[in-house]
Amino acid sequence: MAKQESNVDRIYNACRQMAANFEFKPDERINESSLATKLEASRTPVREALNRLVAEGFLTFQNGRGFFCRSLSPNRIMDLYEARVAIECEALRRCVERATDDEIALLVSYLDASEPHYQTCDDPMELLGMDEKFHMDLARLSQNSELVLMLNNLNDRIRYVRLVDLKSLRSSAPIVASEAAQLSAHRIILAAVERRDGDAAVAAMRSHIERRREEATDAVRIAYSQLYVPSD
Amino acid sequence: MAKQESNVDRIYNACRQMAANFEFKPDERINESSLATKLEASRTPVREALNRLVAEGFLTFQNGRGFFCRSLSPNRIMDLYEARVAIECEALRRCVERATDDEIALLVSYLDASEPHYQTCDDPMELLGMDEKFHMDLARLSQNSELVLMLNNLNDRIRYVRLVDLKSLRSSAPIVASEAAQLSAHRIILAAVERRDGDAAVAAMRSHIERRREEATDAVRIAYSQLYVPSD
DNA sequence: GTGCACCAAACTGTATACAGCTTATTATTC
DNA sequence: GAATAATAAGCTGTATACAGTTTGGTGCAC
Structure with a gap:
């Protein structure tokens, strides 16, 4: 019962990660043969994986010309x-209706535990990981797997820009200020959930995400410069 | 510049429609060879299309066992x-912010034009088509293509059950009552949009959809009986 | 008759071949 | 020298072949 991960899954996961990290550059054409060689497979399973990624919004496809990386534009990111x-x-609304007190308490203790790391951690990737985990765990309490899947997809497509955004925040503002604000937003949301106050929770969540959305245009600009400069 | 629709697109569209209409029965295994023969193609492009449908939630995939139709359960439908x-x-919120008065007026006149049909039309498919068109047109006014795509996907995955639900409503309640209520819900939503009252519009939309959600369990039960009975 | 082992048929997973289209390069004309 | 046409190279789209796995059926033991 161990052999679950199939070859096409392996290829799919590898390509998904590459696409998420913009290892394919925006609008870049993807060469199936060289990708297949790199992943030590033939073109057939590679194309199957790429087709899934098209449907998930990571790639685009043009008949006769093949697969391309999705483009990276402020508008697209704001849509996401x-x-x-x-x-x-x-x-969140469903979570307020359905989550047990125990489940919420578990999330509170996660927040308690991760709070110190927010302050000391200087790896943006890890910070983002903690942030995403909180949001995903919260979403799972909705008991709606469709919403969870959709959020997972959105997170993966937006991550690169969020990471860039986080880095630029950290360089421009003191760590404590920006990250403490982030953290307290999570506390405010969760406190409203504990009170079973759906409207307050949703309002807090909305403004929490919206704040980042407004930075999208700048973040995309920075992202472009990062993508086309050899290294940092 | 006419030849845009590629072969795999044709296959994809055909399979998508079959999956949407549950021409593949819930949890049924899909035979690639016979499907390929039926669509007059080889297995390769068929598999590519099926892979896209997996990513879109129409089908599932098990390594070594191939493709299956998604299952049909009340919980799944309620999630959708x-x-x-x-x-x-x-x-709708974004629509209230962004739609021009002209765009809204256009939708109002569509509603005016389709109102008579709501009363006289006795084809559930056509009724559902008009309903979906209203909702999609409204969503498009958000100017967010991601939301539009997502809604389109959800509509296609939910359509079969909605159709069954609509048929059963029509047989149990007088046409005028149920459909007039449906129609007036659209009017209420649109009127709130005209007033640029986002909260009222959203509240009306929420209860409009929620009402149908509550019928999902029954509708799925009826759907099953329809699927496994030769004809009506 | 039930459970298990074995076998055969059927189906999936992937490599490969090749036709047709697209893109890049070179040659040609003005 | 720039624009265009012709040509070559490369890449995509799909059929096909075949290996490996799954599935269904048969016979045997109990």
Whole structure:
């Protein structure tokens, strides 16, 4: 019962990660043969994986010309942030209705535990990981797997820009200020959930995400410069 | 510049429609060879199309066993309805912010034009088509293509059950009552949009969709009986 | 008759071949 | 020298072949 991860899954996961990290550059054409060689497989399973990624919004496809990386534009990213608002706020509403006190308490203790790390951690990737985990755990309490899947997809498509955004925040503002604000936003949301105050929770969540959305245009600009400069 | 629709697109569209209509029965295993023969193609492009449908939630995939139709369960359908609430309400908020008066007026006149049909039309498919068109047109006014795509996907996955639900409503209640209520819900939503009253619009939309969600369990039960009975 | 082992048929997973289209390069004309 | 046409190279789209796995059926033991 161990052999679950199939070859096409392996290829799919590898490509998904590459696409998420913009290892394929925006609008870049993807060469199936070289990708297949790199992943030590033939073109057939590679194409299957790429087709899934098209349906998930990571790639695009043009008949006769093949697969391309999705483009990276402020508008597109803002759309994704708005979709996040939609999904997370609805999930939150259902969470307030359905989550048990125990489940909420568990999330509170996670927040308690991760709070110190927020202050000391200087790896943006890890910070983002903690942030995403909180949001995903919260969404799971909605008991709606569709919303969870959608949020997971959105997170993966938006991550690169969020990471860039986080880095630029950290360089421009004191760590304590920006991250403490982030953290307290989570506390405010969760406190409202504990009170079973759906409206307050949703309002807090909305403004929490919206704040980041407004930075999207700048973040995309920075992202572009990062993508086309050899290294940092 | 005419030849845009590729072969795999044709196959994809055909399979998507079959999956949406549950021409593949719930949890049924899909035979690639016979499907390929039926669509007059080889297995390769068929598998590519099926992979896209997996990513879109129409099918599932098990390593070594191939593709299966998604299962049909009340919980799953209720999840989809909730996701619809999430997407449509957020789209509506953005629509209230962004739609021009002209765009809204256009939708009002569509509603005026379709109102008579609501009363006279006795084809559930056509009724559902008009309903979906209204919702999609409204969503498009959000100017958020991501939300539009998501809603389109949800509509296609939920359609079969909605159709069954609509048929059963029509047989149990007088046409005028149930459909007039449906129609007036659209009017109420749109009137709130005209007043630029986002909260009222969202509240109306939420209860409009929620009402149908509550019928999901029954509708799925009826759907099953329809699927496994030769004809009506 | 039930459970288990074995076998055969059927189906999936992937490599490969090749036709047709797209893109890049070179040659040609003005 | 720039624009365009012709040509070559490369890449995509799909059929096909075959290996490996799953599934269904048969016979045997109990």
